[in-house]
Amino acid sequence: xxxxxxDVARLEAAAGVIPAGTxxxxxxxxxxxxxxxxxxxxxxxxxxxTPVPHISARRIKSQAELxxxxxxxRGIDATxxxxxxxxxxxxxxxxxxDSLALIESGVxxxxxxxxxxxxxxxxxxxxxxTDVLWSALERKSAALSKLQLPGVVLTQVDFDxxxxxxxxxxVRSHGVELPVRVGVPGPxxxxxxxxxxxxxxxxxxxxxxxxxxxxVANLLGKAGxxxxxRDLQAGLDRARHGVVQLHFHTFGGFKSTAEWIASxxxxxxxxx
Numbered sequence: 001x002x003x004x005x006x007d008v009a010r011l012e013a014a015a016g017v018i019p020a021g022t023x024x025x026x027x028x029x030x031x032x033x034x035x036x037x038x039x040x041x042x043x044x045x046x047x048x049x050t051p052v053p054h055i056s057a058r059r060i061k062s063q064a065e066l067x068x069x070x071x072x073x074r075g076i077d078a079t080x081x082x083x084x085x086x087x088x089x090x091x092x093x094x095x096x097x098d099s100l101a102l103i104e105s106g107v108x109x110x111x112x113x114x115x116x117x118x119x120x121x122x123x124x125x126x127x128x129x130t131d132v133l134w135s136a137l138e139r140k141s142a143a144l145s146k147l148q149l150p151g152v153v154l155t156q157v158d159f160d161x162x163x164x165x166x167x168x169x170x171v172r173s174h175g176v177e178l179p180v181r182v183g184v185p186g187p188x189x190x191x192x193x194x195x196x197x198x199x200x201x202x203x204x205x206x207x208x209x210x211x212x213x214x215x216v217a218n219l220l221g222k223a224g225x226x227x228x229x230r231d232l233q234a235g236l237d238r239a240r241h242g243v244v245q246l247h248f249h250t251f252g253g254f255k256s257t258a259e260w261i262a263s264x265x266x267x268x269x270x271x272x
Contacts, residue, residue, distance in 0.1 A: 001248045001257065004029060005036035008043045010254035017255075017262045020048045025083055025117075025247075028054040034069055041078040051078045052117065055108075056087030057096035063107065065094065070111035082108060083117040083154060084140075090127075100136060103143045116144055120153040120180065122167035123160070134174055141176045150178075154247055157183040159193075161231040168241040179243035182232065187224035187260050188252025224260055 001018070002025040003011055011024070018024075024044040026037055037053060044051035053073055060066045073079045084099040096102045099118060108116065118140045121133055128136075137153070144151045153171065158164050164182060171180065185193060229246070236244055250257040 001025070001254075002027065002250055003040060003044075003254060005032040005040040007250075007254055008040055011040075011043060011047065014255035014258040015047045015049075017258045018049065022049045023052050023081065024049045025052040025054060028056040028059060028085075028087070030059060030088075034072060037069070038072045038076065038078075041073060042076045045076060045078055050081060052081045052083055053078060054083045054085060055102060056085055057099045057102040058087040058089040058092040058094075060096050060102075061094040063095060063105070066096075066102075066107055067111070070107065070113075074111055079112040081115045081117070082113050083119075084108070085119050098136070100140050100143060103140060103147070103149075106147070109147055109149060114149065116149050116151040117154045117181075118144075118151055118178075120155040120167075120171070122155055122158040122164045122182075125156075134170075137171070137176055138174055141178055144178075152245075153178050153180045155180065155183045157185055157249060159228070161228050161235065164232060165235045165241065168236075168244060172240065172242055177242060179245060180241075181245045181247040183247050183249060184225045184228065185249045186252045186257025187222060189222050192252055193223060224264075226264060229264075 001022060004027045026040045026044065028037065041051040041053050053069075055066070055069070060069075070079055084102050086098045096105070102108065103116060103118075118137070120137060121128075124130055125133055141151070141153075153176065155164070155167075158167075168180060168182075232244075248257055248261065
């Protein structure tokens with residue numbers, strides 16, 4: 001699951017329905033500072049979950065700033081798992097032009113990082129060419145292998161299950177064998193889902209929306225990911241798609257997402 005630095009109270013309210021050890025990602029937003037991010041990771045740890053702090057490469061102003069953040073995380077025993085992502089700035093604010101540069105710097109491993117998540121884009125990226133995305137994914141996977149760091153590919157949300165399945169097969173054909181966690185939005189209003197998709201540059205046509213389980217004409221309605229998850233599971237072939245798991249975005253509500261997962265899990269006959 002995923003939270004921001006401002007979601008500590010929401011995490012505490014939902015803790016009772018989240019299984020111990022669940023990986024909780026802590027985002028790296030430009031309107032939150034180091035102390036807020038570290039406090040959120042500490043709350044995740046205190047509540048019995050696994051913190052996965054995000055590190056936004058292009059937002060890091062210097063190696064000293066990166067090391068300050070990692071030192072603070074190490075102080076609360078929260079450096080084992082991180083998500084290395086490029087970040088939104090078009091121009092890097094410091095020495096790291098992308099997440100590959102961050103990984104290849106070797107700094108992460110020196111501070112006790114043992115597992116690195118990297119980004120994947122089944123629906124493409126609004127400003128990055130497809131061939132560049134594939135090259136980046138291959139190079140990041142190779143860099144992690146060279147450093148003997150295990151990792152996972154964490155995907156952007158995509159409402160089109162057929163596109164996700166095709167992309168997963170393409171990931172393997174590009175020689176990337178890392179497990180993949182498919183990004184899934186928790187239950188949310190249709191208006192919220194469409195707004196989320198728009199911000200990310202993700203396609204949400206009427207046809208794709210219907211396949212996912214909502215109508216773009218009913219903005220006041222609510223939709224969960226059950227149809228998408230069942231269709232994804234039904235289409236998965238371990239030999240072709242490798243290890244596939246889920247990552248829930250909680251913009252529709254942290255507790256409501258946790259409760260939805262808890263209620264859906266017993267009815268789901270096969271784990272990813």
